[in-house]
Structures are given as structure tokens and as C-alpha cells.
Amino acid sequence: MMTADGPQRISDSTVHRLSKYYRTLTYLSERGIKTISSEALAQHNGVTAAQVRKDFSCFGTFGRRGLGYNVLELQRNIARIMGLQRKWSVALVGVGNVGRALLDYDQFRIQGFQITMAFDSDPAKIGREFHKVFVRDVFNLENDARAGQVEIGVVAVPVVAAQAVVDKLVLGGVKGILNFAPINLKAPPGVFIRYENMAIEIEALAFAITNPELVRND
Amino acid sequence: MMTADGPQRISDSTVHRLSKYYRTLTYLSERGIKTISSEALAQHNGVTAAQVRKDFSCFGTFGRRGLGYNVLELQRNIARIMGLQRKWSVALVGVGNVGRALLDYDQFRIQGFQITMAFDSDPAKIGREFHKVFVRDVFNLENDARAGQVEIGVVAVPVVAAQAVVDKLVLGGVKGILNFAPINLKAPPGVFIRYENMAIEIEALAFAITNPELVRND
DNA sequence: AATTGTGAACCTCTTCACAGCT
């Protein structure tokens, strides 16, 4: 019997590692390094060489046996795979401490994520500029996001407001949401949500220090 | 033949989910809800009921068959497991955009992570206060961290400085490091490092939007 | 001689399904 497998799926772990390899390759190419082996790339990222090769093998063959990988070529390939060879239009919702830090976050700008609009509900913030971005009224989020062709929304509002913001972003045509509020959110199929919660990792540290015998440590 | 298994290890995923369950339980108890089932707790967190029960089963049995879990009791148990029933002394290194946001990050304070010291190398920042925390010279990091009995260090410095900061934190007696610099770091056994990189998740969104057919969606 | 690409083996995590308790 023939089973319709559908296309091979890529795991979150692989996607995360590709981001890291990409950063390493940028670092290497800035220093004029032309070639790298899977072993060396692995050591830069705390993984095994086999893991690096398997990650790439999901997308094609980028190296040469006996020689390793060409740094620039591999970098271009990962950029293409990840969608980093172009600019992304991003809207920030919530101009609190976290939001303001993101408005001036190098790692977004460098990778082509341009925060073109910011929104808040606080009248004291609406109409002001932070890091040269004008703060709009979240009331107009749906219309403004659509008019500005926003592709990704960053949610940095309190938990109670987060789902309503997501709903407006979805109506405004956004295709991806990066959520900093510590709550699980719903979006229709075709809209991707990713979660960022800085407290979770520091709690994982508290767990590890409290229970060192229960934690795998390299 | 008898094999010395060592203690059962707990996966990162389980630890992350425990953090999330803990937040849900706080939310429920604030609303006076006394009891919850694994099914309901699962729905709040986008996982399955079996997953919730398996996560708990690593640490003991906290529910009652037929009745579910007592919210407050479960919350206390998770706090104990995660080491959240006490305060943690945290030092922040790097008072840039990200560092300043963390100095006023509710989710740290609420869970008992108190940033008692901040460090920077910029003479324009040393001696000033941000969010009521005095900025010290990173030159004295090792001694000040030891004197202040710092347990966790938060690294929010540029990539080039990150490893040197980790080395000083380790010498200063720190047991856990939360690293925001996009680079892999080394620490001796017994010192735990966790990584936080906000660019990685937005890049995962770019990947998902670019290759929707390759991504598992819900 | 060095290093990739990859099937197979291995290991870990998740889900199933049901016995056991309330």
C-alpha cells in the first residue's frame, strides 16, 4: 500500500541550529575564512559533526568530500533556506521595557527584520517616537498593519491584552507572531506563533542549580 | 549484571513545561480556582493531558484519581521542584538596551530573581543607577560577585566580551549563567549555562513563513 | 588522507491505553 508521506518535516531543533550556524558563518566570513569542516562548525556551536551534516542533508548537499564547506556559499544557502536573503516588515505591539529594547536590538536589524511600526494603548506613549519609530494607537492596529504590509508582529503587551492583539494582527494580514507574553495564544492555520519568555530559561537555571543530579550537563 | 543507572534525568522540555504550568497555576489560584484536571491544564498550555501527567510523574504523585489536582498544592510542589520557593541573587553584566529591560522585567522579580548588582565597562554608565540598581565597573566583577554571594549571572554584553565575563563570573562563585550573547560559551562542570537569543525565534518565523509545507503547525 | 552524505542503530520523548483509585 502506498502512503502519501507528504513532504519531509523539519524539526524546530534543526531550524534553531541553522540560525546558529548562520551566525558562525557570518563571523567566519568577516574574518576572511574561506572554508570550514562540519567538525569545526560543530565545535563553534556545541554540537556533533554528524548533527551538522544531517541538518544540511535535509535541504541538499552543500559540501565537498575531503574539503569541507565553502563559507560564503554555505552562508548564502542557509540564508535562502531560512528566508534571510530579504527584508521582513515587522510591527511591534507594546512599547514597554521589553518593546523599547527590541526597537534598538541589533540582532533583528542585522538579519533584515525591520520594525517599521510600533503600537501602544497608553496615551502618554502614542504620538511619541522611540528609537526613531513613531508610536501609533493600538486601536488602529488592524488597518495600519494591513496598510503597511506588515508580515511579522511582535507582541510585547501584558498577558490580558495578548490574545486580542494577536486577533487584530491576524485580521491585519500578519503571517507570523513572536510573542513575549507568558501565555499560550491561538491563531488560525497559516499564521505561525513563536514564544519567547526570558523567565523560562532563568527558571531552568534555578532548577539545574537546585537539582544538579537530575540535569544532563554536556 | 547490574547496571548503575544513576538517577533518572529530566529533559529540558519537561523543565520548560513545568515553568509554564506554574504560571498557569498562579493565574488560576489568583482567580480562586481550587482544582484542575490534567486535561484543563494541558489546554492552557497547548500540550496533551498525558504529557502533563508524565511530566509530574517524574517527581511524585500530586493528584487524586477521579478528582484532579489541588491548585495551591500543585503550585507549591512545582515551586519546590524548580527552586522557586526562595529568592535568587542575580548579577547583570552589560547595561545596554537588553540589560536595562531586564533590570525592570517583572517576570524575573515576581519569580524571586533579584538583580542585586549590575556591571558595565562603559565609564559613562559606571556609577549611575538604572531602575535603582547601581552600575559597577566590570573590572571588579569577580570580587563583587563573590562578596555579594551572587548565584546567577546574566550576560548581556557583546559577543567579543562574553567569554571573559563568564570566566570572571565563574571565578566569582556563580553557579548559573543566562547568556544573551549569540555565541556558544564554556564553563566548568557544575556551572550551568542557558542561552537566550531573541533573533533565533524570529528567524524560525521567517523559515516557517518561507517554507510552510516543511513546518509542523499545531 | 581528509571529509562529506546517509542508511541503520540507537536513544529519548510523546502518546496510547488501561488498571487503579476516589
Add this chain to the structure above:
DNA sequence: AGCTGTGAAGAGGTTCACAATT
């Protein structure tokens, strides 16, 4: 009847090991 706790099955991710290539 409702719901937990858990061994077993299933799915998925990682490592091994080696043929293929430069």
C-alpha cells in the same frame, strides 16, 4: 463515572559507521 499514574508502543531526533568523493 471521572480522572490519575504508568508500562508499553510509537514517533522522532541523534549518533554511528562507512561508502563515496576530492
